[in-house]
Amino acid sequence: MNAAAVDRPATGPELFLNxxxxxxxxGVGSILRKRLLDHFGSPEAIFxxxxxxxxxxxxxxxxxxxxxxxxAASRIAEETIDLCRRRGVEILAEGTAGYPRLLAxxxxxxxLLFVKGRLEPCDGLAVSIVGARHATAYGRRTAFQxxxxxxxxxxTIVSGLARGIDAAAHRGALDAGGRTLAVLGSGVLSVYPPExxxxxxxxxxxxxVISEAPPLATPIPGAFPSRNRIVSGLSLGTLVVEAAxxxxxxxxxxxxxxxxxxxxxxxxPIDGRMSRGSNRLIQDGAKLVTNVDDVLEELxxxxxxxxxxxxxxxxxxxxxxxxxxxxxxxxxFDRAVADAGDGQATVDVDDLLAGxxxxxxxxxxAVGALEMRRIITRLPGNRLARI
Amino acid sequence: MNAAAVDRPATGPELFLNxxxxxxxxGVGSILRKRLLDHFGSPEAIFxxxxxxxxxxxxxxxxxxxxxxxxAASRIAEETIDLCRRRGVEILAEGTAGYPRLLAxxxxxxxLLFVKGRLEPCDGLAVSIVGARHATAYGRRTAFQxxxxxxxxxxTIVSGLARGIDAAAHRGALDAGGRTLAVLGSGVLSVYPPExxxxxxxxxxxxxVISEAPPLATPIPGAFPSRNRIVSGLSLGTLVVEAAxxxxxxxxxxxxxxxxxxxxxxxxPIDGRMSRGSNRLIQDGAKLVTNVDDVLEELxxxxxxxxxxxxxxxxxxxxxxxxxxxxxxxxxFDRAVADAGDGQATVDVDDLLAGxxxxxxxxxxAVGALEMRRIITRLPGNRLARI
Numbered sequence: 001m002n003a004a005a006v007d008r009p010a011t012g013p014e015l016f017l018n019x020x021x022x023x024x025x026x027g028v029g030s031i032l033r034k035r036l037l038d039h040f041g042s043p044e045a046i047f048x049x050x051x052x053x054x055x056x057x058x059x060x061x062x063x064x065x066x067x068x069x070x071x072a073a074s075r076i077a078e079e080t081i082d083l084c085r086r087r088g089v090e091i092l093a094e095g096t097a098g099y100p101r102l103l104a105x106x107x108x109x110x111x112l113l114f115v116k117g118r119l120e121p122c123d124g125l126a127v128s129i130v131g132a133r134h135a136t137a138y139g140r141r142t143a144f145q146x147x148x149x150x151x152x153x154x155x156t157i158v159s160g161l162a163r164g165i166d167a168a169a170h171r172g173a174l175d176a177g178g179r180t181l182a183v184l185g186s187g188v189l190s191v192y193p194p195e196x197x198x199x200x201x202x203x204x205x206x207x208x209v210i211s212e213a214p215p216l217a218t219p220i221p222g223a224f225p226s227r228n229r230i231v232s233g234l235s236l237g238t239l240v241v242e243a244a245x246x247x248x249x250x251x252x253x254x255x256x257x258x259x260x261x262x263x264x265x266x267x268x269p270i271d272g273r274m275s276r277g278s279n280r281l282i283q284d285g286a287k288l289v290t291n292v293d294d295v296l297e298e299l300x301x302x303x304x305x306x307x308x309x310x311x312x313x314x315x316x317x318x319x320x321x322x323x324x325x326x327x328x329x330x331x332x333f334d335r336a337v338a339d340a341g342d343g344q345a346t347v348d349v350d351d352l353l354a355g356x357x358x359x360x361x362x363x364x365x366a367v368g369a370l371e372m373r374r375i376i377t378r379l380p381g382n383r384l385a386r387i
Numbered sequence: 388m389n390a391a392a393v394d395r396p397a398t399g400p401e402l403f404l405n406x407x408x409x410x411x412x413x414g415v416g417s418i419l420r421k422r423l424l425d426h427f428g429s430p431e432a433i434f435x436x437x438x439x440x441x442x443x444x445x446x447x448x449x450x451x452x453x454x455x456x457x458x459a460a461s462r463i464a465e466e467t468i469d470l471c472r473r474r475g476v477e478i479l480a481e482g483t484a485g486y487p488r489l490l491a492x493x494x495x496x497x498x499l500l501f502v503k504g505r506l507e508p509c510d511g512l513a514v515s516i517v518g519a520r521h522a523t524a525y526g527r528r529t530a531f532q533x534x535x536x537x538x539x540x541x542x543t544i545v546s547g548l549a550r551g552i553d554a555a556a557h558r559g560a561l562d563a564g565g566r567t568l569a570v571l572g573s574g575v576l577s578v579y580p581p582e583x584x585x586x587x588x589x590x591x592x593x594x595x596v597i598s599e600a601p602p603l604a605t606p607i608p609g610a611f612p613s614r615n616r617i618v619s620g621l622s623l624g625t626l627v628v629e630a631a632x633x634x635x636x637x638x639x640x641x642x643x644x645x646x647x648x649x650x651x652x653x654x655x656p657i658d659g660r661m662s663r664g665s666n667r668l669i670q671d672g673a674k675l676v677t678n679v680d681d682v683l684e685e686l687x688x689x690x691x692x693x694x695x696x697x698x699x700x701x702x703x704x705x706x707x708x709x710x711x712x713x714x715x716x717x718x719x720f721d722r723a724v725a726d727a728g729d730g731q732a733t734v735d736v737d738d739l740l741a742g743x744x745x746x747x748x749x750x751x752x753a754v755g756a757l758e759m760r761r762i763i764t765r766l767p768g769n770r771l772a773r774i
Contacts, residue, residue: 138656138658141658142657142658266657267654267655267656267657267662267666267669267675268654268655268656269525269654269655269656270529270653270654270676270677270678271525271528271529275654276677279654279675279677280677282654282669282675283674283675283677283681287670288654288666288669288670288675289657290657290663290666290667290670291657294670
């Protein structure tokens with residue numbers, strides 16, 4: 001940082017550079033970073049402060065003051081940005097267009113997000129599924145199934161890429177052809193746990209791996225609670241599938257509540273250690289979930305019908321995620337209802353087949369997918385209706 | 388029924404006789420009986436009505452009108468009373484002193500209860516535990532344990548003597564040395580299911596087997612929902628341990644709610660058929676129970692401290708059920724606290740041993756029992772305190 005910067009407050013690229021530099025401070029989690037920012041007003045001011053000024057901040061000792069001075073004189077920000085460019089990691093700054101809207105609403109949004117993969121507008125409709133690392137078969141199966149059902153219903157599944165429930169949730173979303181986001185405590189190029197490196201690649205290919213730490217950061221103690229606020233902060237609601245007493249998943253659920261988001265929990269046997277936390281959450285007011293409808297019932301009303309690119313009104317999250325064939329078949333359904341003009345909102349399957357210029361098998365497969373997505377339902381007498 | 392009775396409304400023994408006669412009407416459940424009573428005003432008026440008057444009542448056909456005439460002319464009431472006397476079955480009439488106070492408060496209390504065993508005043512502190520006949524091992528284990536813990540804490544356990552959860556609940560109470568009541572759909576001398584005949588004998592020995600049907604009645608369709616209102620009606624709260632969709636236990640829970648009593652449910656795995664009903668109950672507002680404290684927390688405040696026979700104040704349900712040694716040790720504890728007069732409510736175990744004229748092993752066993760009953764608790768440093 002040169003002297004000129006002191007006279008001219010950093011903006012644009014310079015502010016960004018200082019934020020990246022701040023993210024690179026070793027051993028500084030979101031709480032201490034926020035304290036420094038609150039105290040000095042800007043990352044620039046932190047890097048131009050004297051050692052004495054720095055040590056006036058609670059929990060800043062000589063070692064950290066030294067580290068800040070070293071970083072100020074280094075090119076670490078430039079090098080990090082270069083690394084991100086080479087390795088395909090996007091850096092999203094708070095206040096810019098690509099930054100997740102829901103996350104921006106929490107009390108202490110991360111100034112920067114490092115993103116491997118891609119965040120899309122539809123990821124604003126997200127549910128996090130979290131739980132125990134040492135989950136039981138019941139917990140893993142449940143997380144997998146609920147993640148799949150929610151993904152088919154149009155929601156992006158957020159989790160923490162941990163062993164157990166987290167991994168099952170990501171896999172469930174991927175298997176259902178849905179989108180999923182993994183929020184890490186370590187850097188996105190330093191995946192923890194190591195055996196989930198391959199899963200991280202899959203997640204990045206159909207969503208994103210996200211961290212507020214620079215790409216090569218190893219996890220530090222305290223990074224996980226901070227990480228959890230991003231998991232819940234990205235989501236309309238948090239669903240806890242299994243959690244022992246004092247589990248990190250309970251922290252995520254608490255943060256979700258504090259952030260004004262929905263809290264859901266799956267019950268389990270009262271003599272199972274892994275169900276203690278989730279049963280307790282229900283006692284404390286979390287909504288008990290036995291199937292995907294219990295979640296959709298709460299989240300559905302949060303979705304406002306919006307006009308899509310093609311002018312049609314999108315009535316549910318699932319409609320944002322249709323493939324081309326599904327979109328064609330749904331459009332044919334809506335046309336058939338409008339053409340009939342008899343006030344009935346149902347269409348005969350045979351009429352739908354006649355109305356689509358597609359093979360019978362493709363139409364029937366698309367109808368099946370639209371049923372799974374809870375957009376249409378099959379009525380007696382081979383008739384279809386919107387849900 | 389002779390002509391004299393028509394001029395002189397039946398009271399006392401005569402009213403009682405007519406109520407027993409009414410209870411003996413074959414194929415008449417509590418709903419139709421109430422309809423007859425509401426229509427005619429008294430059992431006597433039912434038995435002096437003409438066939439035409441009887442058939443003016445909804446669901447009374449020629450067959451039932453005939454049966455009423457036959458019964459009116461018979462000595463069935465006298466014979467039933469005689470049978471009860473010979474076989475040790477007590478008949479409690481609504482409005483008399485021995486009739487259970489909580490049951491008298493419901494909308495349609497049975498006019499008579501046939502009781503094999505004995506109802507005691509402490510049975511007014513009762514919790515019913517009900518659930519699936521085809522319960523899982525988890526359900527049976529849970530019912531057994533919770534029944535035992537509640538029995539030790541001073542509650543009488545009410546259930547329906549059915550297979551599965553009911554039987555486990557009775558056994559749990561018996562094993563813990565507690566009291567238990569079994570309410571049958573059949574007569575108390577015609578136990579159903581037959582393989583629970585022995586369990587019924589044990590229950591009658593440490594509580595009571597109860598029915599509103601005469602002693603030899605076989606179960607009629609419709610008797611079980613009626614029976615369930617007595618199960619919940621006898622209890623401060625009803626706890627459902629496992630229940631499939633449309634289970635009878637859910638009817639009991641609904642009736643408990645309608646009667647203004649507490650409703651509790653034990654959660655279970657969402658993919659277990661036997662947990663569907665109980666999880667649903669929790670979604671609908673039942674209190675989720677993971678251990679006995681969750682129940683005691685709700686019921687405890689319903690208990691008002693009362694002076695016992697010996698003048699001491701009884702502060703919890705459990706104190707109503709102490710054996711002589713436990714009572715002696717608790718009195719010694721209370722004396723030690725009062726004597727110390729140092730404002731501390733704790734007593735050293737050694738001081739307690741010195742204060743009782745009993746062997747060390749008996750005192751320590753009693754202390755253990757008082758802990759199990761949640762009357763006293765052990766603090767660090769070998770000290771004891773009231774809970």
